[in-house]
Amino acid sequence: MHTVEMLERLLALASQMGYVIRQEWLGGSGGGECQFGGRRYIFVDLALSVV
Template sequence: MRPSSREPGAVNAKEARLANSVDILEEAVAIAKQLGFEVRTEWLAEMPAGPCRIGAKYVLFVDLSTSASEQLSQVLQALCLPEFEEAVAALFRDGQLSPDLLESLSTA
């Protein structure tokens, strides 16, 4: 192994993107819970992840076997459902969504 040429504490671009994805994921999960989703994080392997409705309850399955960016995509699916459009818009108007989450929602 060759020694690292980076200064201690320096973060490369890939690490920064991952950290940002994790931060956005945590925020998105919190918003999903605020909107009434039961969020279940599980190792789904072959099973599909994302939002579903069981009776009157909304459940969001987040697959722990996928990357943080894939998990974020699964949560964004839920936040982009038509029945939550007004609630997400209200959170936006109230300034409760970070610019990074807004950008992620706009490209989902």
């Protein structure tokens, strides 16, 4: 399985688990998981490579 395909599958799974997926330009600082206002978020930094 290619890295991009694996990332897409994992993000889809996280979405099914109730996470809001945010793909944002974060300048290379990295993404992560957080909770805010009773919702769960996963941030994906578009400035970073998936490989």
